[in-house]
Structures are given as C-alpha cells and as structure tokens.
Amino acid sequence: MPYSFIYDLTRLSQGVLKQVFESAYEARLHKVIGRHTKKLVQTFKIDEATGLNLADAITLVEDLVEVQVANALQRQSFEKADCKALLLPHCARARMDKRCMADFDDDVPTYNCQGCRDGCLINKATALGKKRGYDVYVIPGGACVEKILKVKKYDGVVGVACGMELKMGLRPLKKLGIPGQGVFLTKNGCANTNLNLQSLERIL
Ligand code: SF4
Known part of the structure; x- marks a missing residue:
C-alpha cells in the first residue's frame, strides 16, 4: 500500500541522513546486544574459556561488538583519510x-x-x-x-x-x-x- 503522504528527502542534507541512520542503528543495536549478550556468552562458554565471571564476560562481549560496529559505521569515511x-x-x-x-x-x-x-x-x-x-x-x-x-x-x-x-x-x-x-x-x-x-x- 502506498504512503498517504508525499515526502522529499532532498530537503535533508546527506550529513543529517547519515547521522539519523547511524544513531538509529546504534540504538537498535544496543537493545539487541543487551538482550542477547548473556545468551551468547553462555552458548559459547566465553566466561569459562576466559576465566571471567558472567557479568565481566558480558561486558567484554558487549564492548567487543560495540567497537566492531563503530568500525563498520566509520570505515567508509576512514578510508578517505x-x-x-x-x-x-x-x-x-x-x-x-x-x-x-x-x-x-x-x-x-x-x-x-x-x-x-x-x-x-x-x-x-x-x-x-x-x-x-x-x-x-x-x-x-x-x-x-x-x-x-x-x-x-x-x-x-x-x-x-x-x-x-x-x-x-x-x-x-x-x-x-x-x-x-x-x-x-x-x-x-x-x-x-x-x-x-x-x-x-x-x-x-
Ligand atoms: S624501545 Fe621499542 S622495541 Fe624496545 S622495548 Fe621499548 S617499545 Fe619495545
């Protein structure tokens, strides 16, 4: 079903659009990571393998994922440097x-x-x-x-x-x-x- 409204995204700068996408992606990702990290740690026995307690292992995996995501989001701009x-x-x-x-x-x-x-x-x-x-x-x-x-x-x-x-x-x-x-x-x-x-x- 088509929209019941008309939009014109050319009124927004590419920079603003990029920021919107990045913020939304990060926010959604944090939600998803938060929900699933404990399960990931337990499934892959990361706490046992590293000798960390469950809470520390969760923090570690959350940070690992966060850094990877930040790398992916900034890679294109970084490559132009x-x-x-x-x-x-x-x-x-x-x-x-x-x-x-x-x-x-x-x-x-x-x-x-x-x-x-x-x-x-x-x-x-x-x-x-x-x-x-x-x-x-x-x-x-x-x-x-x-x-x-x-x-x-x-x-x-x-x-x-x-x-x-x-x-x-x-x-x-x-x-x-x-x-x-x-x-x-x-x-x-x-x-x-x-x-x-x-x-x-x-x-x-
Ligand atoms: S001088 Fe450089 S190579 Fe030597 S120990 Fe320090 S950091 Fe390592």
Missing part, C-alpha cells in the same frame, strides 16, 4: 622498565620506540604503521588522545587498546568528527598485553 595516526598502548612494550629504550616525550605525549627488541610488539606495530604512512604514538592511556589531536590535525585515527580505553578514546574523535577504527587488545592488563598484528594490518 589522508593524514592518519596510529595510537598504540605502552603496556604492549616487551619491557616496561629501563630496558625499554624508548624515550618519553611529555609534550605530545608519546614513547618513541627505538626498536631495541625485534620481538617487541610495539616495535613491530610501529614499523607496520610507519610503512603505511601513519604517524605512530605509543601512549600511556586514552586520556592522551585529546592532547595528541591538539598537536596535529588528523582525519583518521586507529587505536589499539582494551574496550574501555577504546570507548574513552572514541569520545574526543566523535567530538572532532574524526573517523576512528579500533583494534581490541587480545590480552589486557598493566603490562605484557597482547595485540594481534594481523588484525591491526587489516584495519590499517
């Missing part, structure tokens, strides 16, 4: 003490990896980012993102972090209208964290 930054977590350094030869630049803020260990994940991820033309920052936490974005203007940002930090980092990006892509750490913590270099390569 020319000047891009890669933000890596300092906790993935092979050494967290003086054996790490990276010097810390407080003004930016970032650790500047000196490539002292071939097997260091930060060394490998830095090389990957630079090869793809990214400015690479190795940062102590999501709170540094705002500072970095003030130092230089970027039109695309990739962040590697745990879900909490990724969500925190997304806020300033959203405020500035910069498309972002997140890569979830495969193991979190304050040290010896892990990231999947193949996943990072795919995102870059």
